[in-house]
Amino acid sequence: MALILGIESSCDDTGVAIYGTPTSNGQNNHSAHLLAHVKASQINTHLPFGGVVPELAARDHIKHISPLIQACLAEANIELSQLSAIAYTQGPGLSGALLVGASVATALAMSLDLPVLGVHHMEGHLLAPMLEPNAPDFPFTALLVSGGHTQLVDVSRYGNYKILGQSLDDALGEAFDKTAKLMGLDYPGGPLIEKMAAKWHENPLKASAEPIKFTRPMVNRPGLDFSFSGLKTQVRTFYNASDKSEATKQQIADAFQQTVVDTIVIKCQRALIETGHSQLVISGGVSANQFLRQRIAEKIASNKVKVFYPRLEFCTDNGAMIAYAGYQHYLQRVDNDELAKDYAFNVKPRWNIETLTDSV
Ligand code: KG4
Numbered sequence: 001m002a003l004i005l006g007i008e009s010s011c012d013d014t015g016v017a018i019y020g021t022p023t024s025n026g027q028n029n030h031s032a033h034l035l036a037h038v039k040a041s042q043i044n045t046h047l048p049f050g051g052v053v054p055e056l057a058a059r060d061h062i063k064h065i066s067p068l069i070q071a072c073l074a075e076a077n078i079e080l081s082q083l084s085a086i087a088y089t090q091g092p093g094l095s096g097a098l099l100v101g102a103s104v105a106t107a108l109a110m111s112l113d114l115p116v117l118g119v120h121h122m123e124g125h126l127l128a129p130m131l132e133p134n135a136p137d138f139p140f141t142a143l144l145v146s147g148g149h150t151q152l153v154d155v156s157r158y159g160n161y162k163i164l165g166q167s168l169d170d171a172l173g174e175a176f177d178k179t180a181k182l183m184g185l186d187y188p189g190g191p192l193i194e195k196m197a198a199k200w201h202e203n204p205l206k207a208s209a210e211p212i213k214f215t216r217p218m219v220n221r222p223g224l225d226f227s228f229s230g231l232k233t234q235v236r237t238f239y240n241a242s243d244k245s246e247a248t249k250q251q252i253a254d255a256f257q258q259t260v261v262d263t264i265v266i267k268c269q270r271a272l273i274e275t276g277h278s279q280l281v282i283s284g285g286v287s288a289n290q291f292l293r294q295r296i297a298e299k300i301a302s303n304k305v306k307v308f309y310p311r312l313e314f315c316t317d318n319g320a321m322i323a324y325a326g327y328q329h330y331l332q333r334v335d336n337d338e339l340a341k342d343y344a345f346n347v348k349p350r351w352n353i354e355t356l357t358d359s360v
């Protein structure tokens with residue numbers, strides 16, 4: 001029985017949410033659930049710069065974080081005094097942005113005499129599908145595809161994560177963003193590439209166009225690692241030599257998307273064989289991509305393998321996943337009597353998810 005306020009501020013979205021079991025008159029008459037979640041996006045702040053400007057991100061978090069906490073409490077109809085703990089994203093992410101969430105969470109916890117819990121951002125993404133009515137059970141294989149990470153993870157239980165493979169260079173979201181930027185599209189480029197690619201399929205020029213064939217990265221090599229920087233070079237070379245017309249951009253967006261999604265599908269199939277799992281979780285910003293979801297549905301989902309995603313708004317960064325992960329940490333630590341109220345804090349801009357195994 002616990003109620004957790006979760007704060008996300010690792011990059012360019014400020015998210016706040018409350019997850020758990022509210023009590024009234026000391027009686028717990030609900031099962032754990034998401035009570036409220038609110039978010040402020042910084043897209044307009046960073047748009048003129050074509051990418052996230054870390055210092056501006058931190059300032060934006062400062063501006064939004066307190067009003068969002070108040071709005072979230074109001075939406076959930078919860079008083080601060082009803083909370084059991086405060087969870088925040090401790091890393092990985094931009095250090096200035098992380099520090100805003102860490103300092104606000106710690107100060108609030110200290111003033112309320114509550115425990116404070118540092119959550120790993122990618123653990124939040126990985127557990128986000130648990131917020132859905134049809135949630136996966138342990139164990140499962142997770143594909144995490146965001147702006148900073150591309151990882152296949154073997155998940156045996158809460159807090160026990162083994163990386164099976166990961167990107168050796170650009171993350172998948174970053175590859176989408178760089179392809180978009182090359183062709184003069186705004187940031188974040190992932191959703192715009194998806195739209196451009198869809199337009200190609202409606203374009204009458206498609207019928208007579210010579211297909212573009214990019215090499216699918218790393219599929220002929222064994223193992224579960226990814227690499228997207230060679231593809232980036234292929235796309236740049238092709239684009240620079242092209243007529244740069246709208247139709248060409250659409251066709252490149254489509255070819256790029258097909259190539260990376262093919263690679264993802266092959267690696268997921270391999271990972272499922274290696275783990276023997278019958279459940280695949282896909283989360284992180286790129287999991288919002290409908291073409292990816294469609295291909296996974298065609299090639300992987302079956303009566304032997306079930307695939308799980310977060311709802312669309314929880315694919316990208318949000319407070320709900322941090323409140324949920326914080327809730328699980330809280331339950332585990334309450335059981336082990338490990339909920340120290342230590343208000344010294346640090347952030348972890350680089351943080352390997354495998355190291356969580358010992359701490360939870
Ligand atoms: O998880 P997220 O919000 O932040 C990080 O933890 O990085 O992921 C953001 C990334 C961006 O690179 C963005 O372009 C990508 O996710 N993204 C998409 C789509 N929506 C967001 N990429 C492809 N298709 C989409 N629909």
Ligand code: ZN
Pocket residue numbers: 121125146147284285316317
């Ligand atoms: Zn993220």
